[in-house]
Amino acid sequence: MSERLQTHELETRGPETRGLETPQRQTPDSLMLYGFWYRALPSGQVTRNRLHKAVLLETPLVIGRDRQGKPFALRDACPHRGMPLSCGRFDGQNLECSYHGWKFDAHTGQCQLIPSLTSDQPLKVDRIYAGSYPCAENDGYVWVFVPEPPLAGAGFTKAVEPSFPAPRVPTFDGKYKIAHLTADLPCSVDHGIIGLMDPAHGPFVHQAWWWRSRHSIHEKQKNFEPIPMGFRMSAHTPSSNSAPYKLLRLYADADSITTTIDFVLPNLRMETIRAGKYWFSSLTTVTPITRSHCRIDVVACWNIFRWVPFGPELLKFVFAKFVEQDRQTMENQSEGLKHNPHLMLIDDADRPAKWYFQLKAAYLESRRTGTEMRHPISGPVTLKWRS
Numbered sequence: 001m002s003e004r005l006q007t008h009e010l011e012t013r014g015p016e017t018r019g020l021e022t023p024q025r026q027t028p029d030s031l032m033l034y035g036f037w038y039r040a041l042p043s044g045q046v047t048r049n050r051l052h053k054a055v056l057l058e059t060p061l062v063i064g065r066d067r068q069g070k071p072f073a074l075r076d077a078c079p080h081r082g083m084p085l086s087c088g089r090f091d092g093q094n095l096e097c098s099y100h101g102w103k104f105d106a107h108t109g110q111c112q113l114i115p116s117l118t119s120d121q122p123l124k125v126d127r128i129y130a131g132s133y134p135c136a137e138n139d140g141y142v143w144v145f146v147p148e149p150p151l152a153g154a155g156f157t158k159a160v161e162p163s164f165p166a167p168r169v170p171t172f173d174g175k176y177k178i179a180h181l182t183a184d185l186p187c188s189v190d191h192g193i194i195g196l197m198d199p200a201h202g203p204f205v206h207q208a209w210w211w212r213s214r215h216s217i218h219e220k221q222k223n224f225e226p227i228p229m230g231f232r233m234s235a236h237t238p239s240s241n242s243a244p245y246k247l248l249r250l251y252a253d254a255d256s257i258t259t260t261i262d263f264v265l266p267n268l269r270m271e272t273i274r275a276g277k278y279w280f281s282s283l284t285t286v287t288p289i290t291r292s293h294c295r296i297d298v299v300a301c302w303n304i305f306r307w308v309p310f311g312p313e314l315l316k317f318v319f320a321k322f323v324e325q326d327r328q329t330m331e332n333q334s335e336g337l338k339h340n341p342h343l344m345l346i347d348d349a350d351r352p353a354k355w356y357f358q359l360k361a362a363y364l365e366s367r368r369t370g371t372e373m374r375h376p377i378s379g380p381v382t383l384k385w386r387s
């Protein structure tokens with residue numbers, strides 16, 4: 001573990017390269033954080049009459065819904081001889097393995113029946129469990145809690161109960177629109193996340209005539225503060241150089257528009273924009289699938305433009321365009337990363353990325369030592385960059 005943690009430590013060289021730090025070539029087992037909720041599948045994909053496969057943190061899962069529509073998630077391997085349970089049959093309550101017909105309760109994983117047992121064989125069937133994971137359904141996604149330590153393969157272990165609920169998109173009144181977007185990214189969760197929080201790629205990756213051109217690049221100054229397990233870009237008035245914000249200011253008839261962006265471990269980016277009585281909020285997650293693949297899911301809720309017929313389509317269009325630009329960029333980047341080149345993080349534009357690695361290291365350290373997590377950011381910080 002200590003070896004692994006050293007890879008997170010940022011090495012600073014001589015004065016001429018101050019602010020220039022070698023990146024973290026992390027070993028795969030520190031890439032993914034256990035003990036958190038993750039978005040597994042969009043709710044709409046999890047139909048009642050079928051079993052669905054998903055992978056989270058390199059763990060294959062079978063996901064389905066019971067008769068009442070409540071989702072469940074089991075490890076997609078029978079505790080008997082490893083047959084994927086997704087090959088089995090589900091009657092709305094119990095899942096029957098396709099190999100020898102063992103039956104498991106879909107929610108608890110507890111074994112209900114072993115057909116090969118004779119009446120005088122004393123094996124206690126109910127002591128056997130298929131790996132089962134807590135499930136929740138929020139904002140159009142089935143969330144799965146991936147425990148720490150990872151569930152042992154087969155056996156006798158019940159599901160762990162998470163001590164905190166699955167995240168939600170913050171909403172500010174009852175009536176709003178909701179939309180989601182998803183994209184697979186061919187890179188590790190770390191590159192997915194630091195790509196998401198990177199302010200300097202905007203003018204180069206997200207160009208569009210209706211948004212901004214690369215020539216609109218200018219100096220910016222943003223205030224950050226530590227929050228539990230993460231950091232916040234404090235409420236600020238977004239840059240006025242983009243057309244949609246100008247439009248919004250006019251439409252909302254509000255003097256000020258404020259936006260807040262939070263990043264919280266393991267993978268949550270929450271953005272809230274408020275203008276008078278109007279608001280827009282989103283929760284973006286970057287979910288580790290394998291060590292070299294992740295998935296970005298954006299769920300947005302808003303009451304802005306709710307009455308304008310083309311409003312939601314317009315917002316979705318803007319969002320989809322952004323996500324696609326990021327996806328394309330990361331696909332190209334993954335080519336460059338294939339052979340593990342040296343990388344660097346610079347101040348201040350890459351400071352959020354550094355904080356991410358420091359937060360992760362601090363979290364892993366606190367788990368290792370059983371002590372409280374030492375937050376790497378001691379107080380409010382102002383960062384400057386041009387974008």
Ligand code: FES
Pocket residue numbers: 078079080081082083097098099100101102
């Ligand atoms: S492998 Fe599932 S019942 Fe034997």
Ligand SMILES: [Fe+2]
Pocket residue numbers: 195196201205206322326
């Ligand atoms: Fe981006």
